[in-house]
Every structure is written in structure tokens, then in C-alpha cells.
Amino acid sequence: MLDFIIGLACSFLIAFAAFKKSSLNKSGFIAATVLGTGIYYFGGLWFSIIMVSFFVSSSVLTKFKSSNKEALDNMNEKGGSRDYIQVFANGGIGLIFAFLHFVYNSPIFLLAYAVSFGVSTSDTWASEVGVLSKNKPISILNFKPIEKGMSGGISILGTIFAFLGSAFISIIFFIAYMVIYNNIQQGINYSLLCLFLGFLGSVIDSILGASIQAQYYCEDTKGFTEKRVYKNKTNKLVKGFSIVNNDVVNFSSNLISTLLALIIL
Template sequence: MTAEEIIGETVRLLPSSVGVGVVEPMRWLNATLLPILVAWWGLRRRSISFSGAVCGLFVGFLLTLGSYAFFVNLLVFFVMSSKATKFKGSYKRKFEKDFKEGGERNWVQVVCNGGVASLMSWLYIIDCGCGEQPINLLYNYRCSWLSLAVLGALSCCNGDTWASELGTVLTSSQPFLITSLRPVPRGTNGGVTVIGLVMSFLGGMVVGVGHYLALLLLVSNSVMLSSPPQWHIIIVGALGGLLGSLIDSLLGATLQFSGMDADGKIVERDGAGVVWINGSHLLDNHAVNLISSLLTAILLPQLALLVM
């Protein structure tokens, strides 16, 4: 398929499995305005930089155009992760060298956290059209797979954020490295705690709750009654958060550098006075987030077959 054909397919939005071929003007309008409002809110609260806000407009547009449920997933992740990042910031500053007040996200972080979900939403638009559909892996596999992939990508990001931002400050127990189980300092890449894993599960769950509520509000009762029970989405979202956090920790423990500087703070770059803790210089935090999001997006629909 040529580039012209791909663009034409996206514009025409002729779905293969949905009987709607025309996008309503209101959806185009909402897909434009809603991301602007969210970006404005994020800029005011210093949760996102200007470059991150501009990039977020494209991410938000693709997700909102595909399905309002996808937009809710994004909104839940952005709001909840921003609050988690700011929680007990003064305490995190004590052991995180690169701690940034307010957790302002730039365009690189937006791409690495929202890029996979945007890609899956774009594929959803091409294959399924624009609109909210209940998950039905038996009779509507492709559209359900792509919907769960979006959920997986964003529940992974939120679950990992909750694990790292809340799990580190809500427990007094020392983290252990996920690969060897040896104790490591707080903030070490690949270090996990029981509370952190619970937080990742809950972080994914709230994204699943958002998706479930969006379907209840936006999909007709007749369609919902003829579909499998949708509350399982909440469980699937929770599993996405836990799975994504585990993948992130495995990558962080092996392929991402962690060291301690002379001030006793965790750093991700080697240098004078830095003592190696674990990992290597193959990946940085952004790459780990991107790969974790992609793997969770691919694996979660298969995992959902066991639940739904």
C-alpha cells in the first residue's frame, strides 16, 4: 500500500467490521478541542512542558478520534500519573538525582508514554473506523485486540508510574532487584517492593475503570447486552499495569544503568565518584518506557483471552 493509499484510507475511514463509514463532525471537533483543554490544564499545573503539550495534541487527537474510551484512558493516565509524580516530591529529591519538581513531561516522554497507544489507535481507525465498541474477542477480534492494545499501553505507563512514584514512598521496606532479589537502594532501576507491585496493579486498574465507564456511558444498551460482560476490562487493565511494571523492572535491572554518586543519590550515568549498582548503558529510561509500553500492548490482548 502506497503512502497516498494509507492517507486516503485514514481520511475515508471505511471500516471493515463496523457499519459506519463517515465520521461525525462533532467527533472531529472533540478530537481537536479535548486535547487542547488537557494540554492547557497540564501547562497551567506544570505537569507538561510546551514541547510536551504540542506533542500531546497529536497523541490526544488520534486517541480521541478513534474512541472516546481511548481518550478517557489517556486522561486517567495523565491526571493520575501527574499527581503521583508530585506526591511527596521533597522526599523523592533525597534519593533521586534527576528529580524534577512538578514532574514536567517533555515531548520525548510524551512520545515514549503515548506513542504506542497512538499507533494502535491509528490502526484502529483504519481497520474499525471511529467509535466506541465493547470488547468481544470471539466475534470482533481485530477491533477488540486493538482496543485492548491501547488499554495495555496506557495501563502499563500508569502502573509503572504508580509503582515508582508511590511505591517508593508508601513503604519503609528496602527494594530488591527483580532479577537477583538482592537488596538495592531506593530509586534503583529494576528495584521492586511488594507495595510497588500492588501500586502498579492499582494504577492499571484505574485506567481499566475509565475504559469500562466510558463504554457504559457511550455504547447503547442493546449493544452492551449482546456483548460479553465488560467489567472484565477492569481486571485486564490491572493486569496490564502489573505486567508493564514487571517488564519495565526487568529491562531496567539489566539494560539500564544505575549507580550511586558521592551524595548517595541514584544516577543513570556513569562518572567520577559513581558506584555501579546494576545494569548497563544499553537503554535509558525513555527507551525502557517505550519498549515496556509496546510489549504490554502486544501481550495484554492475549492475556485477556484468559479473563474475558
């Protein structure tokens, strides 16, 4: 019961601070509180540290040079304030593995948990910093230039930060692994795997974004967008599937990467 109360109190305070900073909207605030409480209750302190490391670092980068990203508002489906779907798309799989670790106390589930947040961190860092590149991104599928902010685009700057984001979580995971299991050789091996799969997850995210994620053409703005509706008008679907938005892509790339961790081990 004490773990639940601590988890609830800490998650509420962190989520409320994020809400006040507009990093979360109301539904995102509630979802983050629920997610954080569950992760602390099932996983404990180090599981929560990994999650908070993702969330805080990603929120900071979302706000970083936000004025330079305003031009992308008409292109992206959602703004900088995360809603409940975004919260669970990025953290829901992690909650499942925290529960599995609680039940089975296996280091494999700690690794899968870290990979989950490694993917989310890698993808978010790449997206938030990559759009600041001076050069246009290229499609990960055909290497042709595409507009900044469109899913499936990659750049040198974004790729570097995708790797750094995964490395960031991998380092925290290594510390957590040593505290919980105190096996340095296995900790190093698992950390390298976490680094690789976290970065791979961002690549998978880009591939899915470029191939099956919905992309629309807006007659009002005369441009491509991920928004299905603009000013109460339905935009024309020109690529992908209407049911596949950015949240679906994020969840899918996260799921694929964590399952790969289980298959490899």
C-alpha cells in the same frame, strides 16, 4: 473535521493546564497536544477518557508528597515535568492502536490500547508511590536491597499501587467497552486480561530496569544514578547499556504487553 477541532481544543487546554502546573515542560506540552488530538480524532471520547485518566492520575501522584522525593533528583534522569519523549514513550503505542481501531473497528485494538495505558499507569503509580515506602526496595532480580528510586526496585507498597493502577484503567476500559460494543461477557473477559497485562507490564518494566537499563556512578555525589552527565561531567557506566534509559524501558515494556494482548487473542 469537527472531531479534529474538538480533539485539538480539549487536548490543548488539558496540556496547557498541565504545563502551568509543571507536569509538562514545553516540549511535553506540544507532544501531549499532538497525542491527545490524534487519539480523540481516531478513537473518540472513550479513548480520550482512558488517556486522560492515566495522565491526570499520574500527574497527581507525581506531585503527591513531592518534597519527600526531592532527594531522588540526583538519581533520576528526568524530573517531574514530562518532556516530549516521555509523553510518546507512554502514549505513542496507544496512538497507533487508536488509529488501527479507527481503520478496522475491532475490539482487539481497543483492548490493546487500554493495555498500553494500563502498563503506563501501573508503572507510574508504582514508581511515584513506591518511593514513599519506609523500607528500602529490593531488586526484582536478586531480591537484594537497593536505593530508593533506582529502576528495577520493588516494594510491597509499590506493587500494591502497580495493581491498583492497572485495575483503575481496566475499570474505565470496561465502561468504554460496554458503551462501544455492549457485550458484557466479552467486556469482563477483556477487562480481566487488561488488568493482568497492565500489571505484567510494570513487572516487565522492573525486570528491564534492573537488567539492561543504564546505571552510572557519579564521583561528585558518590552515588549511583541514571543520569549520564552530572554538572557537565560524564558519569561512569556500571550496569546496563548506555542507549537504554528509562524512556526506552517504558516504551519496551509497553510494546511487549500490548503485543501479548494481540498474541493471546
